[in-house]
Amino acid sequence: MNKTNMENVLVIGGGLMGASAAWKLAERGAKVTLIEQQEPNYSKGSSYGSARITRSLGAKKDVFSYVHNQTIKEVSNLIDFLNAEEKTQVHTMGDVYTTSPVTYLHPKEDYLKVNKYRFKKQKNDYSRASQNSSFRKFGMTIPKNTFLVREKREYSGSLNPTVLIDKLRQGVTKKGGVIKYQHQVVGLKKNDDVFEVDILNLKTKNNQKLKISKVVVAAGAYTTEILKDFAPYLNRILTPKKIALSFLRIKDECYQELNEASKQALQNGFPFFSQIGKEYFAIISESKNGASPIIKAGGHQKRRNIHDLDKIWEEAPTKQEKKWIKKQFKNHLKMLEIHLSNKDIEEVESYNCVYSETRTQIPIVTPIFNKYRSLDREIVIIGGMSGIGAKGCLSYGLLATDLLLGKDEKPTNMYRKMTRTFSNPSVSLYAKRKKSGRLF
Numbered sequence: 001m002n003k004t005n006m007e008n009v010l011v012i013g014g015g016l017m018g019a020s021a022a023w024k025l026a027e028r029g030a031k032v033t034l035i036e037q038q039e040p041n042y043s044k045g046s047s048y049g050s051a052r053i054t055r056s057l058g059a060k061k062d063v064f065s066y067v068h069n070q071t072i073k074e075v076s077n078l079i080d081f082l083n084a085e086e087k088t089q090v091h092t093m094g095d096v097y098t099t100s101p102v103t104y105l106h107p108k109e110d111y112l113k114v115n116k117y118r119f120k121k122q123k124n125d126y127s128r129a130s131q132n133s134s135f136r137k138f139g140m141t142i143p144k145n146t147f148l149v150r151e152k153r154e155y156s157g158s159l160n161p162t163v164l165i166d167k168l169r170q171g172v173t174k175k176g177g178v179i180k181y182q183h184q185v186v187g188l189k190k191n192d193d194v195f196e197v198d199i200l201n202l203k204t205k206n207n208q209k210l211k212i213s214k215v216v217v218a219a220g221a222y223t224t225e226i227l228k229d230f231a232p233y234l235n236r237i238l239t240p241k242k243i244a245l246s247f248l249r250i251k252d253e254c255y256q257e258l259n260e261a262s263k264q265a266l267q268n269g270f271p272f273f274s275q276i277g278k279e280y281f282a283i284i285s286e287s288k289n290g291a292s293p294i295i296k297a298g299g300h301q302k303r304r305n306i307h308d309l310d311k312i313w314e315e316a317p318t319k320q321e322k323k324w325i326k327k328q329f330k331n332h333l334k335m336l337e338i339h340l341s342n343k344d345i346e347e348v349e350s351y352n353c354v355y356s357e358t359r360t361q362i363p364i365v366t367p368i369f370n371k372y373r374s375l376d377r378e379i380v381i382i383g384g385m386s387g388i389g390a391k392g393c394l395s396y397g398l399l400a401t402d403l404l405l406g407k408d409e410k411p412t413n414m415y416r417k418m419t420r421t422f423s424n425p426s427v428s429l430y431a432k433r434k435k436s437g438r439l440f
């Protein structure tokens with residue numbers, strides 16, 4: 001059965017970025033249709049899971065701190081909106097954010113850089129400790145030639161993507177937007193200034209053709225596949241990468257033997273980010289009263305050997321990857337003065353996940369060139385979010401909205417900086433690559 005419709009803005013992908021864009025567009029009065037191939041219960045994709053590290057601080061005028069801090073304001077507005085609509089106070093910031101200051105372990109040679117960027121203007125928001133003072137200040141014993149930094153800001157800690165996606169989608173529907181789950185975009189082209197989007201209903205197997213004037217593509221690792229005919233050059237800018245994750249915990253019988261100080265140290269010690277050798281991160285993913293918390297741990301050692309994007313989630317990480325993550329976890333516990341052997345730690349689960357990354361590792365929120373090399377301002381992609389996108393998701397959604405609908409207030413300097421940072425890469429890459437003739 002074929003149907004032809006006219007809609008206002010189509011958002012492809014209902015993960016953190018698509019849901020953020022759909023909410024901001026709907027809030028601005030656009031008639032939004034959000035297409036998501038999964039069922040309402042978000043179960044795979046870069047936004048899958050219950051914890052992402054958030055940080056509020058960075059160098060002065062750091063654009064990544066800015067997008068995070070703006071996202072906090074946007075989440076607060078969303079929560080006010082939902083509470084007002086439902087005439088309740090059930091939605092809270094605590095549903096989305098857990099304030100639990102992030103601890104960074106740095107090599108000593110980073111000291112001058114970190115001191116310059118992080119402390120000079122923001123002394124009150126950070127604590128730092130050398131090897132000598134780390135136990136007294138943070139209850140951690142750290143290796144030689146390293147130092148610790150901890151943020152003290154509210155909402156520095158973690159964000160729950162599953163909860164935020166759910167609230168964003170509620171916001172979209174309350175504003176009159178339509179969300180079509182189990183619908184998959186299988187083709188996109190443009191004729192006579194109108195996008196023609198082929199949508200497959202995965203339940204009924206029926207195809208629908210949608211004609212629409214504006215589109216946001218926020219399909220995570222699938223973005224280049226969707227745009228392979230419209231903007232084939234994108235697969236040289238956005239590359240899917242595979243990342244191994246393990247969910248570990250101290251065995252419960254062992255955890256119950258820990259004294260209260262060690263249990264507290266465990267709570268305070270996460271999120272943890274180590275920049276010694278290969279990057280390593282760890283964050284509490286689940287913490288039930290009295291039980292040993294589950295820690296999500298991994299490194300951003302990305303691999304490109306992807307045969308089938310759909311199957312990545314079913315693939316287990318390699319033995320070496322799991323071993324490396326467990327070793328880092330054990331070392332971190334040792335720093336928290338919790339000395340355990342391998343048999344005291346159990347793996348709850350481990351899997352591979354995927355995200356897309358740009359060559360510069362800077363996300364892009366930008367209109368794109370069509371295959372005739374002309375910039376099309378009616379289509380915006382939000383992509384290349386790699387391992388840093390979650391904390392700024394609503395800023396990226398806001399930027400995509402402004403690019404499509406126009407900005408409705410005077411931009412601040414930081415807003416301009418955000419636009420310059422995220423909206424240009426494809427343009428500059430295009431300019432640079434065109435000379436070598438390799439772009440199209």
Ligand SMILES: Cc1cc2nc3c(=O)[nH]c(=O)nc-3n(C[C@H](O)[C@H](O)[C@H](O)COP(=O)(O)OP(=O)(O)OC[C@H]3O[C@@H](n4cnc5c(N)ncnc54)[C@H](O)[C@@H]3O)c2cc1C
Pocket residue numbers: 012013014015016017018035036037038044045046047048051052053054161183184185186218219220221222223226243245298353354355382383385386387388389390391392
């Ligand atoms: C292991 C890991 C750790 C991370 N850690 C952090 C962190 O600590 N801090 C941080 O800020 N960020 C972190 N991130 C990054 C952050 O989670 C991602 O940047 C963000 O979730 C990306 O969201 P997205 O909406 O772009 O992609 P996705 O969540 O993948 O959403 C894309 C959506 O599009 C849908 N879709 C795809 N193709 C189609 C189609 N053809 N038709 C319809 N729908 C389609 C998919 O089903 C999916 O729901 C991490 C990411 C990973 C993977």
